[in-house]
Amino acid sequence: MLDRAARPLVKLVDRYLPDPFIFVLILTLVAFAAAMIFEGHGPMAVIQMWGQGFWDLLSFSMQMLLVLVTGFMLASTPLVRNILDRLASLAKTPGQAIVLVTFVALIASWINWGFGLVVGALFAKALARQIRVHYPLLIASAYSGFIVWHGGLAGSIPLVIATDGHFSESTIGIIGTGETIFAFFNLAIVVALFIVVPTVNRLMLPEEKDSVYVDPKILEDNADDQIVISRPAEHLENSRILAWLVGFAGLAYIVQYFINEGGLNLNIVNFMFLFLAIILHQTPRRLLNSLNEAVKGGAGIVIQFPFYAGIMGVMTAxxxxxxxxAAFVSLASAESLPFWSFISAGLVNIFVPSGGGQWAVQAPVMLPAAQELGASIPRVAMAVAWGDAWTNLLQPFWALPVLAIAGLKAKDIMGYCLMLLVITGIIISIGLTWL
Structure with missing residues (x-):
């Protein structure tokens, strides 16, 4: 039934969803028009806001590019390829492959969002090398696990309000993760999504005659070509000693970092991927061959993220x-404020696809409203977090690394993501409002 229900969405998206770059250009013009019409700013004032914010995501853009590149390099090593292939061998049917990749992506994203994006996509490719399975749905399933990230261990909003000196401390104090990430209502939402998302993905699997398959040879990451040494400098390029000295120095830092109780974040994930790749590729030349393949998929990140930063600049300034x-808050009561916070956050996320940035914009509105209405502040904060994660199923911003690794376009997976958007939105709303 879900397969039949998803087909119109898949066809609609395939026909009308443009390339993500066109999507971000349209969003830019929509943000311009809205700022002028609803906020009363002049054209040049809006353009100035846009230009001033345009490069605000440079550091983050580099981090996301490295998520793609370092993850690809690590996955192309013989050891990791063998691990992924062995894990993929647990799935014997297309349906099992869909469920397994979703479950792995959910677990990895709950631990850390950057880790989840890369692991889900790479594992999906490993499965596709072994099983004939509808490839667009397989990649959509890998991406769908990302929905739990903001309710997980690396959720930026619950971690911000649990940190001494956060910008709202004078208003709400310090709110520990026991009231947010590990609260009953949040864990119930996470558990429900761990059950529902794999089930929905499995039920959307089309029949064999309607499936799109990919040649496993296309998915091979053959970076380790035969090396021929013809000049002295190439001895250094193929030196195991040089690679291992630097690689194990990086590994020593990672061990020390976690001994000192450092937490998972995007920088340490990239650091781990990079230095493990250096060690496991064994020589600088093999690593560089893998790098040359990896960077081919990063063009979307390089060109689109500055435009999203410009949109964020317009939306906030x-x-x-x-x-x-504020418009959604005006509709709320103490009981319904979490629901309206969730819906408003989902809408804002389409234009401001950054959890931390979105909280900086919405907290000054949501927190006073929660205090005035007597609503639960931890629940309202998590409602904003879940709203931010929810419409990532619609917003191609976060799918770019996954699509680059998989070799697909946004239109190939977004039809399935739209079906998940509706179903997960109902589940999250119930959890925030009534649990």
């Missing part, structure tokens, strides 16, 4: 994001 939040 013009007051448009705060106005959207």
């Amino acid at each position: 013009s007051g448009l994001a705060a106005s959207i939040s």
Whole structure:
């Protein structure tokens, strides 16, 4: 039944969803128009906001590019390839492959969002090398696990409000993760999604005659070509000693980092991927061959992320994001504020696809409203977090690394993501409102 229900969405998206770059250009113009119409700013004032924010995500853009590149390099090593292939061999049928990749992506994303994006996509490719399975749904399933990230261990909003000196401390104090990440209502949502998302993905699997398959040879990451040494400099390029000295130095830092109780974040994930890749590729030349393959998929990240930073600049500086939040808050009661916070956060996330940035915009509106209405502040904060994660199923911003690794376009997976958007939205709303 879900397969039949998803087909119109898949066809609709395939026909009308443009390339993500066109999508971000359209969003840019929509943000311009909204800031002028609803906030009363002049054209040049809006353009100035846009230009001033355009490069605000440079550091983050580099991090995301490295998520793609270092993850690809690590996955192309013989050891990791063998591990992924052995794990993939647990699935014997297309349906089992869909469920397994979803479950692995959910676990990895709950631990750390960057880790989840890379692991899900790479594991999906390993499965596709072994099983004939509808490839667009397989990649959509790998990406769908990302929905739990903001309710997990690396959720930026619950971690921010649990940190001494956060910008809202004078208003709400310090709220520990026992009231947010590990609260009953949040864990119930996570458990429900761990059950429902793999089930929905499995039920959307089309019949064999309607499936799209990919040649396993295309998915091979053959970076370790035969090396021929013809000049002295190439001895250094193929030196195991040089690679291992630097690689194990990086590994020593990682061990020390976790001994000192360092937490998982995007930088340490990239650091681990990079230095494990250096060690496991054994020589600088093999690593560089893998790098040359990896960077081919990073073009979307390089060109699109600055445009999203510009949109965020318009949304925040013009007051448009705060106005959207305030409009939803005006409809709320103490009991319904988490629901309206969730919906407003989902809408704002389409224009401001950054959890931390979104909280900075919405907290000054949501927190006073929660205090005035007597609503649960931890629940409202998590509602904003879940809203941010929810519409990532619609927003191609976060799918770019997954699509680059998989070799697909956004239109190939977004039809399935739209079906998940509806179903997961109902589940999260129930958890935030009534549990």
